[in-house]
Amino acid sequence: MASDLLPVEEARARILAALSPTAAETVALPDGAGRVLARPVVARLTQPPADVSAMDGYAVRAADAAEGAVLAVIGSAPAGRPFAGRVGQGEAVRIFTGGFVPDGADAILLQEDAVAEGDAVRVREAVTPGRWIRRRGLDFAEGSEVLPAGRKLTARDIGLAAASNNPWLAVHRRPRIGILATGDEIALPGDPIPPGGIVSSNAHALAALVKAAGGDAVVLPIAPDDTAAIAGVAATAHAFDLLVTTGGASVGEHDLIQSALGGEGFELGFWKIAMRPGKPLIWGRLGRTPVLGLPGNPVSAMVCGVVFLMPAIARLSGLPGDPPPTRRVLTAVPLPENDRRADHLRSVLSVDEAGRLVVTPARVQDSSMLATLARADALVLRAPFAPALPAGAEVEAILLAELGI
Amino acid sequence: MASDLLPVEEARARILAALSPTAAETVALPDGAGRVLARPVVARLTQPPADVSAMDGYAVRAADAAEGAVLAVIGSAPAGRPFAGRVGQGEAVRIFTGGFVPDGADAILLQEDAVAEGDAVRVREAVTPGRWIRRRGLDFAEGSEVLPAGRKLTARDIGLAAASNNPWLAVHRRPRIGILATGDEIALPGDPIPPGGIVSSNAHALAALVKAAGGDAVVLPIAPDDTAAIAGVAATAHAFDLLVTTGGASVGEHDLIQSALGGEGFELGFWKIAMRPGKPLIWGRLGRTPVLGLPGNPVSAMVCGVVFLMPAIARLSGLPGDPPPTRRVLTAVPLPENDRRADHLRSVLSVDEAGRLVVTPARVQDSSMLATLARADALVLRAPFAPALPAGAEVEAILLAELGI
Numbered sequence: 183m184a185s186d187l188l189p190v191e192e193a194r195a196r197i198l199a200a201l202s203p204t205a206a207e208t209v210a211l212p213d214g215a216g217r218v219l220a221r222p223v224v225a226r227l228t229q230p231p232a233d234v235s236a237m238d239g240y241a242v243r244a245a246d247a248a249e250g251a252v253l254a255v256i257g258s259a260p261a262g263r264p265f266a267g268r269v270g271q272g273e274a275v276r277i278f279t280g281g282f283v284p285d286g287a288d289a290i291l292l293q294e295d296a297v298a299e300g301d302a303v304r305v306r307e308a309v310t311p312g313r314w315i316r317r318r319g320l321d322f323a324e325g326s327e328v329l330p331a332g333r334k335l336t337a338r339d340i341g342l343a344a345a346s347n348n349p350w351l352a353v354h355r356r357p358r359i360g361i362l363a364t365g366d367e368i369a370l371p372g373d374p375i376p377p378g379g380i381v382s383s384n385a386h387a388l389a390a391l392v393k394a395a396g397g398d399a400v401v402l403p404i405a406p407d408d409t410a411a412i413a414g415v416a417a418t419a420h421a422f423d424l425l426v427t428t429g430g431a432s433v434g435e436h437d438l439i440q441s442a443l444g445g446e447g448f449e450l451g452f453w454k455i456a457m458r459p460g461k462p463l464i465w466g467r468l469g470r471t472p473v474l475g476l477p478g479n480p481v482s483a484m485v486c487g488v489v490f491l492m493p494a495i496a497r498l499s500g501l502p503g504d505p506p507p508t509r510r511v512l513t514a515v516p517l518p519e520n521d522r523r524a525d526h527l528r529s530v531l532s533v534d535e536a537g538r539l540v541v542t543p544a545r546v547q548d549s550s551m552l553a554t555l556a557r558a559d560a561l562v563l564r565a566p567f568a569p570a571l572p573a574g575a576e577v578e579a580i581l582l583a584e585l586g587i
Numbered sequence: 588m589a590s591d592l593l594p595v596e597e598a599r600a601r602i603l604a605a606l607s608p609t610a611a612e613t614v615a616l617p618d619g620a621g622r623v624l625a626r627p628v629v630a631r632l633t634q635p636p637a638d639v640s641a642m643d644g645y646a647v648r649a650a651d652a653a654e655g656a657v658l659a660v661i662g663s664a665p666a667g668r669p670f671a672g673r674v675g676q677g678e679a680v681r682i683f684t685g686g687f688v689p690d691g692a693d694a695i696l697l698q699e700d701a702v703a704e705g706d707a708v709r710v711r712e713a714v715t716p717g718r719w720i721r722r723r724g725l726d727f728a729e730g731s732e733v734l735p736a737g738r739k740l741t742a743r744d745i746g747l748a749a750a751s752n753n754p755w756l757a758v759h760r761r762p763r764i765g766i767l768a769t770g771d772e773i774a775l776p777g778d779p780i781p782p783g784g785i786v787s788s789n790a791h792a793l794a795a796l797v798k799a800a801g802g803d804a805v806v807l808p809i810a811p812d813d814t815a816a817i818a819g820v821a822a823t824a825h826a827f828d829l830l831v832t833t834g835g836a837s838v839g840e841h842d843l844i845q846s847a848l849g850g851e852g853f854e855l856g857f858w859k860i861a862m863r864p865g866k867p868l869i870w871g872r873l874g875r876t877p878v879l880g881l882p883g884n885p886v887s888a889m890v891c892g893v894v895f896l897m898p899a900i901a902r903l904s905g906l907p908g909d910p911p912p913t914r915r916v917l918t919a920v921p922l923p924e925n926d927r928r929a930d931h932l933r934s935v936l937s938v939d940e941a942g943r944l945v946v947t948p949a950r951v952q953d954s955s956m957l958a959t960l961a962r963a964d965a966l967v968l969r970a971p972f973a974p975a976l977p978a979g980a981e982v983e984a985i986l987l988a989e990l991g992i
Binding site: 538 | 741781915
């Protein structure tokens with residue numbers, strides 16, 4: 183029966199192949215952090231705009247500044263107030279970090295290597311030509327690309343875009359992700375819980391995951407297990423770049439989603455994925471809106487969120503949508519041979535005395551246990567049919583903090 | 588002269604010792620991600636609320652379910668719709684994942700180990716008592732603490748708080764951080780640039796850093812190098828949990844800030860820190876508002892932001908304010924012996940063929956180069972007087988992506 187299970191990588195590749203980045207919008211510089219550039223940022227000026235001093239001291243002609251020489255101080259050049267004159271033979275100009283190097287000078291005598299003597303300065307240590315001068319354009323030149331399209335902007339990038347005189351940025355619009363939880367048995371926190379029911383946790387946990395991935399989450403009201411109710415919500419799918427459903431992805435429930443969405447002109451794919459937790463997945467398109475149906479089990483929903491939804495949001499945001507980054511870490515305990523499903527062991531991270539990262543999978547990996555998921559720092563990846571490993575062996579793990587979740 | 592330089596750790600410890608967490612506020616569950624709990628989250632229900640099935644199958648009495656036995660199916664128990672009756676001898680109830688285990692049953696016969704025969708089911712594989720049953724309270728019990736105070740909430744925690752029926756969360760208020768850039772020579776991006784001036788990048792880069800650290804940033808208008816202007820802004824400091832200035836922290840400029848803030852009843856500390864880049868730092872208190880003065884050099888400002896400001900915001904947010912997390916990585920190139928200043932080498936990260944993280948420090952570490960900072964993935968830490976290291980040696984590095992900047 184292995185043939186009816188889709189490998190994780192293939193499912194993710196099919197999802198990503200069906201998605202394209204959102205259109206560009208213009209945002210003000212301060213709103214750019216965390217967004218993905220739709221167009222490169224080009225420097226609108228040269229930085230530094232002229233040769234400037236890298237230190238506090240004196241702008242001099244290196245040929246004059248032998249040890250013991252005394253130079254006449256003819257002016258000063260603090261940052262932002264260039265000295266208008268020219269440094270002639272036997273002359274110096276007091277200069278500060280970032281000050282423009284005046285005409286005639288070709289080196290900076292450090293403050294600590296100089297002794298001020300009234301209107302003159304005595305050289306305590308000779309300087310070489312070019313010393314402590316930052317050349318014009320050292321950082322960037324006008325017209326050069328300082329940040330490429332497709333880059334997710336950091337705080338440092340915001341600084342670079344500002345310094346290169348860009349008040350506006352062209353970025354991909356944040357993907358709008360509709361989230362629809364279905365099920366007769368679920369209620370929102372604080373609402374009355376139906377007999378035998380449980381409190382819905384998926385929609386808001388997934389909304390936080392969507393936000394961490396750079397999307398805007400729209401949590402839709404819970405839909406009961408009822409064709410008309412689900413179809414009614416589905417009719418609004420055009421408002422979203424991606425509609426995520428949760429619940430309705432097990433074998434029987436799948437038929438309900440199928441028939442509810444079928445009336446909306448939907449061709450639905452239903453995949454059983456070779457993974458644990460979270461094997462069933464719905465994938466299709468409702469009009470122009472892609473639909474990702476996650477399992478109703480909360481742990482499965484979050485793990486599938488990491489494995490499929492976060493890359494999908496990255497792709498919609500203008501990024502490649504790479505698989506979640508993994509690190510090689512050491513397992514604290516022996517791991518049994520794996521079966522045909524890729525496993526994602528909820529694990530706690532620690533650092534051993536040698537500074538290496540060590541993972542300890544939770545003893546009980548029951549996919550209903552949200553407390554175990556919340557306490558986990560990592561998902562240890564076990565490939566299909568991975569051999570047994572002794573304690574201390576290297577394994578690949580997704581570190582959840584690196585995903586911001 | 589080493590004695591006049593304050594070690595990084597001591598400066599950070601003094602800053603943290605002067606700060607306390609903001610007061611608590613109530614936020615709705617969906618707004619809780621990334622916030623720090625001011626009070627524990629306590630489960631308002633038991634999950635699962637009863638013994639439930641972990642799989643699709645049949646609820647049976649294990650004593651009856653020998654291989655080949657045929658049991659009468661007397662009803663069904665899907666999730667959310669408990670079966671009201673009792674499973675007697677020779678009887679079974681169709682059950683689905685999450686369905687309550689009916690009275691009388693003590694095990695689940697898996698669907699794949701059963702053959703439906705009209706109103707009966709034939710057992711293909713015997714079951715043991717308790718098999719595939721999730722016990723009441725397996726995840727959490729009513730009244731138990733599911734998330735402790737002081738925890739920064741993840742998307743998974745939001746799921747756990749929801750599942751335990753908590754629509755509201757008590758979290759620390761986001762710290763409000765005022766950011767004041769000073770200097771005659773700086774202009775905002777797109778504004779006219781004064782002769783010899785540069786475009787201000789610090790305020791907006793720091794604002795993005797503040798946001799990444801969980802604070803609310805308020806960027807104040809640029810203040811010229813003028814006592815009255817700086818004093819005017821300082822008079823509004825009470826609106827902030829922390830006022831950050833940038834510029835005015837070099838030796839000469841420090842006097843200006845000192846005299847400008849002095850009129851506001853400010854006792855100002857001025858520290859030269861044993862670090863590179865970014866040695867001068869202002870630290871003090873204006874009324875009840877702590878003030879952190881960062882260097883005007885943009886690279887120094889950001890590195891000091893990582894080293895001092897992010898831990899300060901963490902402390903204000905209700906976290907301990909630990910030093911930035913570091914990882915042991917390998918240096919791709921030999922590193923020279925370090926001098927008395929802790930160095931923070933802007934470095935690019937890569938992964939070698941063995942899956943290990945490798946850092947390559949930028950060849951030119953000039954602290955004016957924003958493009959180098961933007962391209963960096965890591966700050967390699969070099970302790971004061973650290974010995975020379977060969978290529979391939981282990982070093983400690985701050986990975987900037989882990990800080991979200």
